Amino acid sequence: GEIARTTGQLRLFAEVVREGGWTGARLDRPDPRRTPLPKPDLRQRRIPLGPVAVFAASNFPLAFSVAGGDTASALAAGAPVVVKAHPSHPGTAELVGRAVRAAV
Numbered sequence: 573g574e575i576a577r578t579t580g581q582l583r584l585f586a587e588v589v590r591e592g593g594w595t596g597a598r599l600d601r602p603d604p605r606r607t608p609l610p611k612p613d614l615r616q617r618r619i620p621l622g623p624v625a626v627f628a629a630s631n632f633p634l635a636f637s638v639a640g641g642d643t644a645s646a647l648a649a650g651a652p653v654v655v656k657a658h659p660s661h662p663g664t665a666e667l668v669g670r671a672v673r674a675a676v
Contacts, residue, residue, distance in 0.1 A: 574634040581641045585648035620651035628658040628665055638668040
């Protein structure tokens with residue numbers, strides 16, 4: 573069940589990244605004839621602010637750990653991820669982390 577949930581989350585966020593709507597891109601075209609002042613060319617979009625820290629859970633080492641929803645959503649937003657593996661499953665965290673790195 574954990575693998576299906578985790579891969580489902582990753583697929584969902586990959587779809588969101590490909591679609592591109594998450595950026596909230598907005599273009600307001602300039603209008604030099606507007607009075608009393610010309611309307612400027614305004615462009616807006618969402619950008620990631622920085623790294624996301626993920627603290628792996630002791631239970632569900634796949635669904636709520638290295639490749640869980642927090643990691644998937646951070647990567648989908650373009651943010652780097654730093655994961656603190658739980659001491660109960662360091663080997664699983666390393667294997668999953670390598671798989672995520674290879675996929676990215």
